[in-house]
Amino acid sequence: MPKMKTKKSAAKRYTLTGTGKVKYKKMNLRHILTKRSPKRKRQLRHAGILAECESRKIRKQMLPYG
DSSP states (O other), X not given: OOOOOOOHHHHHHEEXXXXXXXXXXXXXXXXXXXXXXXXXXXXHHSOEEOOHHHHHXXXXXXXXXX
């Protein structure tokens, strides 16, 4: 049986933590930042943790060796 391939687009967007949770970068912090409040921009800097129902799919299909 051949090796499973990792979906490279998913590998660039998601990382796995030591406990198996899926971490991602939050959106809306690239351009047109003048209309966003400083509080919103500060909150967007931190990484988000994917919900368990979605992270199961990412771990299994997209990042099989993670």
